[in-house]
Amino acid sequence: MLMLVSCVWAADDISERARGIQSEVIGIDSHIDTMQRVLMEHVDLGQRLPGGEVDLPRLREGGMHAPFFALWVPTFYRGSEAVRRTLDLRDAMQSVLDRYPDQIELALTAADVERIVHAHKIAAVLTIEGGHQIDDDLAVLRMYQRMGIRSMTLTHFRNNDWADSSTDTPVHNGLTEFGKEVVREMNRIGMIVDVSHVSDKTFYDALAVSTKPVIASHSSCRALSSLPRNMTDDMLRALAQNGGVVGINFGSGFLSQKEADKTLRDINQFGGLEPNLTGKALDDYSTQIHLHDDWAHPKPTTATLDDVVAHIDHAVKVAGIDHVGIGSDYDGIAEVPIGLEDESKMPALTAALLKKGYSESDIKKIMGENTLRVMREVIGK
Numbered sequence: 001m002l003m004l005v006s007c008v009w010a011a012d013d014i015s016e017r018a019r020g021i022q023s024e025v026i027g028i029d030s031h032i033d034t035m036q037r038v039l040m041e042h043v044d045l046g047q048r049l050p051g052g053e054v055d056l057p058r059l060r061e062g063g064m065h066a067p068f069f070a071l072w073v074p075t076f077y078r079g080s081e082a083v084r085r086t087l088d089l090r091d092a093m094q095s096v097l098d099r100y101p102d103q104i105e106l107a108l109t110a111a112d113v114e115r116i117v118h119a120h121k122i123a124a125v126l127t128i129e130g131g132h133q134i135d136d137d138l139a140v141l142r143m144y145q146r147m148g149i150r151s152m153t154l155t156h157f158r159n160n161d162w163a164d165s166s167t168d169t170p171v172h173n174g175l176t177e178f179g180k181e182v183v184r185e186m187n188r189i190g191m192i193v194d195v196s197h198v199s200d201k202t203f204y205d206a207l208a209v210s211t212k213p214v215i216a217s218h219s220s221c222r223a224l225s226s227l228p229r230n231m232t233d234d235m236l237r238a239l240a241q242n243g244g245v246v247g248i249n250f251g252s253g254f255l256s257q258k259e260a261d262k263t264l265r266d267i268n269q270f271g272g273l274e275p276n277l278t279g280k281a282l283d284d285y286s287t288q289i290h291l292h293d294d295w296a297h298p299k300p301t302t303a304t305l306d307d308v309v310a311h312i313d314h315a316v317k318v319a320g321i322d323h324v325g326i327g328s329d330y331d332g333i334a335e336v337p338i339g340l341e342d343e344s345k346m347p348a349l350t351a352a353l354l355k356k357g358y359s360e361s362d363i364k365k366i367m368g369e370n371t372l373r374v375m376r377e378v379i380g381k
């Protein structure tokens, strides 16, 4: 009986310590898809929303004060249509920034992130997800950078004209000459190269060309769940060598082999959509897909918080403590793990890492300091 009581106290102690760490850390989630919900469902991020996984109250509660908001455009937006849709998403982001200036602010540098978080606001870092969004034009890339976008995932589910994707049949053998130019230009203008979604060959090509650290903003470990979107141990080691960071993805299929087949089926189904539409008709189609898709209605899963801990632990063992972060993919994944159902639950992850023996300073690196270091090294401030 006495033993039992002391165990309960110990558990309470750990939760309290975890909440304390979470309140001090600059928490960076390097990938959330919440802007889709703002653009297509017109959700109000200032409120605690009944559905989805992210809003401003839950970011604060979880201590994840510096989320990377992905302005993701599906690859069925082609050419200039993808550029137009990127502007729509940037505008939707602006509507949130303008509506809640006392709660959220655009962060352009690592120094901005620190200043904004210390002022008790959410620091919004903007990214785009898919090289097709530049329409094969470096001037478009540069204009995105001037609009405050600080990272780009080189591909999404399908190949584009200059890079192979991990979930398509390779046609370029990695990066084309123009693809290499894109990486060099991103290095030059201070945008972080994101290698989540790219094929293994594209990954190694990007690392060979990049003179700056890269991130895999939302990928987990292939050794634990064999999904092409995840990183092999060799890739994790190469990423560490490059000085980069992998943000562990919380999607069930990314975490658990039992769920991986379903995730791959969903990816193939989505990647295969090729509507012959433009303009408003294409936007309406996209909204329809968004509303009916799995991520609007998450289903029960067998993946848990312990799986997230296992992936973090594996990545730390292979790549080292300085190269692992968090990239939940919240509001973009079909199923969320039990125990980490939304952004507000992050202190439970910190508690689990404490229980596993991780030190406070190690946890702070994983929760955000590593990714902040990459921002500083790439953006230069």
Ligand SMILES: [Zn+2]
Residues within 6 Å of the ligand: 129, 197, 218, 332
């Ligand atoms: Zn993604």
